[in-house]
Amino acid sequence: MKVLCTNGVKAVTAELIPAVEKTIGLVVDVDYASTNMLMDKIVGGETGDLAVLSAEAIDGLIASGVIQKGTRFDLAKSSIGVAIRRGMVAPDIGSVEALKATLKAAKSVMYSKTGISGVYMPKLIEKLGLTAEIAPKAKNPAHGSVGEALARGEAEIALQQISELLPVSGIKVIGPLPAEVQLVTVFSAGIFCAATEPRAARMLVERLTTNAAREVYTSKGLEPAF
Numbered sequence: 540m541k542v543l544c545t546n547g548v549k550a551v552t553a554e555l556i557p558a559v560e561k562t563i564g565l566v567v568d569v570d571y572a573s574t575n576m577l578m579d580k581i582v583g584g585e586t587g588d589l590a591v592l593s594a595e596a597i598d599g600l601i602a603s604g605v606i607q608k609g610t611r612f613d614l615a616k617s618s619i620g621v622a623i624r625r626g627m628v629a630p631d632i633g634s635v636e637a638l639k640a641t642l643k644a645a646k647s648v649m650y651s652k653t654g655i656s657g658v659y660m661p662k663l664i665e666k667l668g669l670t671a672e673i674a675p676k677a678k679n680p681a682h683g684s685v686g687e688a689l690a691r692g693e694a695e696i697a698l699q700q701i702s703e704l705l706p707v708s709g710i711k712v713i714g715p716l717p718a719e720v721q722l723v724t725v726f727s728a729g730i731f732c733a734a735t736e737p738r739a740a741r742m743l744v745e746r747l748t749t750n751a752a753r754e755v756y757t758s759k760g761l762e763p764a765f
Contacts, residue, residue: 540565540736541587542743545574546654546684547617548591548726550706550759552747559746563739573654581605586733589740593655594725606729607737612744615761617724618715619656620701622689629713630696635720639667641696649678649694651685656699659722666720686710700724701760712760725764 540563544552549571556567570577574592581590581600590597590606594613600606621632621641630644631637642648642664651657657679664673680688686707689697697704704712715721728747730740746752753763 540567540589540739540743542567542569542589542591542740543577543581543585543587544569544571544591545577545593545726546571546703547574547593547700547724548615548702548759548761550702551615551752551755551761552591554755554759555746555752556743559743562746563742565736565739567743573651573657575653575655575658586731588734588736589728589730589743591726591728594727597727597729600729605732607732607734610728610730610741612728612748613725613764614728614747615702615726615756616764617700617702617726617761619659619698619722620704620712620715620760622686622697622699622704622707622710622712623695624689624692625709625711627695627711629711632714632717635667635717638717638720639669642667642669643672645676645696647676647678647694647696648673649680649685649689649697651699652679654700655722655724660698663716663720663722705760726761727764 597611630641650660678694685697685699686704690709728744748765756763
């Protein structure tokens with residue numbers, strides 16, 4: 540069984556899928572990447588049994604006949620957070636003005652080139668009127684994730700989906716972006732029209748939306764959407 544899954548819920552699916560494999564009697568092959576990168580693959584012809592992407596992406600794939608109608612299952616809501624290396628003094632991000640001051644004061648600011656947060660960050664920086672100040676000190680990961688790069692000391696502060704930052708050792712999530720400038724993303728699952736294991740895909744979704752799964756989502760920095 541093949542799953543194309545966004546990094547935004549990787550921490551949850553990586554924990555829950557092993558138990559699902561025992562239930563369905565199949566090995567679940569998961570391709571993890573950003574929603575945007577996975578969409579590029581799908582548009583290029585790649586398929587599978589289940590896609591876990593942003594709700595917007597799933598809806599687009601339903602409209603284009605790639606994902607089966609009636610199989611969108613909302614899993615979780617995700618917010619963007621701010622992180623620093625563990626041991627550093629946490630700056631104030633409790634308001635939009637405080638966030639602006641923190642970003643201006645930081646020697647370097649890291650965010651992804653791809654993915655939902657990566658697309659949003661330049662827009663947010665422009666909205667805050669900080670493009671000219673942030674552009675010279677903006678950094679993207681040399682390799683690996685934003686959190687891993689932050690832990691290596693490649694930046695002073697990083698912004699990314701909270702669910703992607705929390706699992707990384709050596710860093711600390713100091714909080715979400717202020718509500719006025721926050722971007723909340725709904726991650727959803729959908730079954731491919733070309734699925735060879737549609738029944739197993741549906742069983743996987745069922746396990747990802749149980750009451751027990753709710754606790755896993757919450758522990759990984761996500762809000763259950765079911």
